[in-house]
Amino acid sequence: MKSRLDLAVSDLGATQLKNIAEPVRVYSLEVGKPTAVKPVKSATPAAWLRTTWPRWAGALIALAAVGIVAWQVVERLGAPGRESGSVSLEAQRRSPTIAVLPFDNLSGDASQDFFSDGISEQLTTVLSHFDPLRVLARNTTFAYKKKAFDVQELGRQLNAQYVIEGSFRRVTDQISVTAQLIDTRTGTHVWAQTYERPTAIHEPSLHTR
Secondary structure (H helix, E strand, O other): OOOOOOEEEEEEEEOOOOOOOOOEEEEEEOOOOOOOOOOOOOOHHHHHHHHHHHHHHHHHHHHHHOOOOOOHHHHHHOOOOOHEEEOOOOHHHHHHEEEOOEEEEEOHHHHHHHHHHHHHHHHHHHHHOOOOEEEEOHHHHHOOOOOOOHHHHHHHHHOEEEEEEEEEEEOEEEEEEEEEEEEEEOOOEEEEEEEEEEEEOOOOOOOOO
């Protein structure tokens, strides 16, 4: 490379010099001898996946769980999508009201709250696209976060016929999302399901025969 000097620098340590009371650290410069450069070891694709996958695996799995929960709820309540056509005013009056409660974070790690909260928020948004379902706003339901309540009394307070509650758990190599649809008029479960997926990335063996 142009205008580059090859210099090898060596530390000779502290040296006592003439007429100087304190030792002086001395270095040796050798012109024409390039300094050895340690090669940078690049990470294997499997190692890169193993370190980056956990950062966003939770979000992808949570979104997939939201889609399954929303589909199951719509199937149980028989709500058509908005693309199916407009819904009459009378049908809207008779349509059920759903409260999506904040999902509990059972991971034992408060930093994972954004996953459990995100599931509740996204599920509220998805279900709001189905007529004639009426879905209570996040600000209303999140007032009950981490509070004990009787589901039938909650239904009366919110004027909601159905409640969706659940939990999120993330351990070392697995994410689990549990959701349940409850009829607040009877306090009975209409539907419940647990969605589990592994998050571990296994590095393939590099040994060959």
